[in-house]
């Protein structure tokens with residue numbers, strides 16, 4: 096089934112087809128790994144929206160990738176509560192361990208490191224999400240093991 | 249309608265009575281009090297409360313409120329920054345916040361001096377900044393299209409531009425990318441912001457973020473004069489200001505006429521003015537001299553030549569009109585030809601009928617209609633763009649838009665408006681007949697529109713008819729002289745064909761490209777921006793044009809007046825005096841001064857004399873037969889002599905594509921973007937297919953310049969094997 100048809104089937108369950116944009120973007124991201132130009136064109140075609148509008152919605156949310164990403168994604172919360180309990184040090188530990196800066200992907204295309212805003216786990220900061228799974232709290236000394244696990248995964 | 253309930257609101261200790269539900273900003277205004285705003289703009293739909301500039305204190309509410317999102321309620325007590333220190337502090341803080349990343353490069357910003365951000369900061373903002381860190385910087389300016397420059401550093405994220413794109417022009421191309429402080433305004437990928445209405449965002453933007461590229465570094469507000477006039481590029485006749493500096497038009501901006509344009513303009517009317525300075529502009533008369541070719545001559549010499557050509561024609565002259573002449577110019581030309589020379593033959597630019605006059609409405613009535621019937625298949629945004637915006641507004645308000653008067657919606661609703669947008673309308677006569685058949689006469693909110701092909705076809709016909717009651721004898725066997733008035737006539741193939749039969753030709757044109765080669769005498773033409781006078785728009789509204797820029801030579805009216813004197817015909821060289829003369833005959837004696845800055849729709853006092861002259865024939869509408877489709881070839885908005893000479897509009901020229909209805913595309917196995925072959929009678933063109941939901945089955949649509957001369961019944965098939973989408 097083509098992406099467009101798949102999206103239209105989901106859209107049929109909503110009173111207004113445009114409301115299906117979030118799951119539609121997820122499907123497109125599953126297909127491409129991230130959201131390239133074609134993804135927005137297809138989502139737009141399926142929902143009767145402009146590609147610009149779809150891109151605009153996707154760009155609002157952290158979970159949609161507007162740039163290619165690695166196989167695994169490490170996201171470090173650097174918002175205020177986590178920052179107060181040492182998120183910066185945790186982030187720097189990841190930078191050292193992976194040899195990249197936030198927003199970058201390792202040369203082998205395996206891991207992307209990002210910073211994100213509050214994950215809603217403020218009481219147990221610093222919060223780190225590895226491939227969408229939360230780890231809390233993550234201290235700098237926990238980082239090598241986490242990265243090792245990821246590489247072995 | 250029932251009287252709206254009145255409520256009492258106290259603003260800064262002043263009581264006002266307004267209709268319940270009136271916006272608080274307007275309520276304050278009616279008390280002479282300003283609530284400052286950035287994002288609030290009622291023409292863009294419901295308020296969004298994005299900027300917080302409008303903070304006010306409301307009695308009984310613990311926190312400051314965004315005044316723009318509230319409406320008048322009985323007993324409401326409101327304090328603005330004038331009487332509430334809390335509101336004043338709130339607005340001050342809002343401005344400090346808005347300015348955190350604003351570059352404050354006012355000295356080099358084209359908006360400087362006419363900038364709401366500057367004005368409101370001056371009135372309500374902090375005098376000093378506490379921000380001593382580096383501001384966010386962006387690459388600037390970014391051409392979001394060849395016509396519009398975006399400076400992201402100056403953007404205050406009010407979302408006026410994106411709301412226009414989403415909810416007025418409904419093109420959905422301009423959006424915000426990212427979130428919060430990182431948000432930027434953008435189009436999709438590297439696509440230019442395109443469409444008929446993009447330029448409006450440059451006026452909506454309350455800061456210097458979206459600016460017309462043509463105006464970049466061209467003038468400062470204290471050097472300019474905004475001259476009120478009307479657009480002469482299409483039959484809508486939007487009200488405009490031409491911004492003039494040192495005799496030159498530097499930009500065209502809107503001048504809100506709520507019944508016509510609501511303050512919107514199309515990009516042709518806004519950006520095409522630079523045709524005034526086209527490289528091939530004719531600036532002096534040109535005379536064809538046997539053996540020596542074409543040479544420039546002085547104006548007195550040119551008038552000598554014109555005089556002898558007119559005399560030699562001996563009553564066998566034919567005038568081909570463009571429909572872009574002012575009423576006064578057309579009248580002057582008619583008076584010279586008809587009264588001075590006894591030459592009564594004219595080729596009018598299009599058929600004109602008085603049959604619609606009983607169904608006249610302001611364009612804004614479309615927006616209030618319950619049912620809008622759009623007949624014919626020429627897209628409104630190509631022929632009369634603002635009409636398209638009114639239809640969209642009606643649809644947003646819940647109106648049903650249908651394509652046939654047989655639709656049940658027509659009989660089941662009260663306010664029905666008909667719009668004829670296509671060939672074969674006989675100057676409005678047919679839609680007038682339809683309106684009569686539906687019994688729309690005299691019914692509130694009901695009426696009919698016909699979209700003419702030229703900006704002032706009606707006015708030109710009125711003027712020609714007003715000049716003499718004499719009917720032309722049959723067409724002269726031989727044409728002694730063909731006078732081609734204006735660029736549209738000069739570019740018309742039918743007029744060119746007449747020229748072949750004429751012994752001599754005088755062409756009045758702005759551009760060498762149109763005048764060169766076929767005229768014995770070329771007289772420099774002027775643009776609607778260079779003339780004083782009046783136009784009649786598609787509503788039948790008489791409007792005032794003003795001379796905004798200095799033309800390279802005399803205007804048509806000036807030299808026609810001189811030429812006429814040689815034939816003992818008295819024509820004053822001033823539009824006001826000419827109007828006084830013709831107004832008695834066609835506009836009920838209205839005076840020039842009364843035409844008005846924001847002209848009302850007066851309707852015709854008495855039906856003007858019907859003109860029995862053959863117009864340039866319109867192709868008749870034939871029903872499609874067999875397997876064929878009915879091809880409608882329309883004149884695109886972005887075409888014509890002026891647009892061709894404006895570099896910033898070239899990207900807007902129509903693509904080589906044919907529009908098909910979803911049904912017709914499916915049955916032919918054609919998908920969006922496929923190459924197709926369109927053919928009839930051995931002629932064929934290859935085009936790209938575009939599937940359009942709003943097209944009726946059986947009809948295909950193409951821009952005239954890509955039609956390959958095809959019209960009427962055509963076959964459409966996928967292009968040869970091996971070609972993929």
Ligand code: SF4
Nearest residue numbers: 403404406407409453
């Ligand atoms: S570009 Fe102008 S209109 Fe658009 S959001 Fe920014 S400030 Fe507002």
Ligand code: SF4
Nearest residue numbers: 479482485486514517
């Ligand atoms: S819609 Fe017509 S009258 Fe209005 S600006 Fe465009 S060309 Fe001019």
Ligand code: FES
Nearest residue numbers: 172177213214216
């Ligand atoms: S601040 Fe990090 S999870 Fe809330």
Ligand code: FES
Nearest residue numbers: 297299300302316
């Ligand atoms: S004007 Fe009220 S929030 Fe912008």
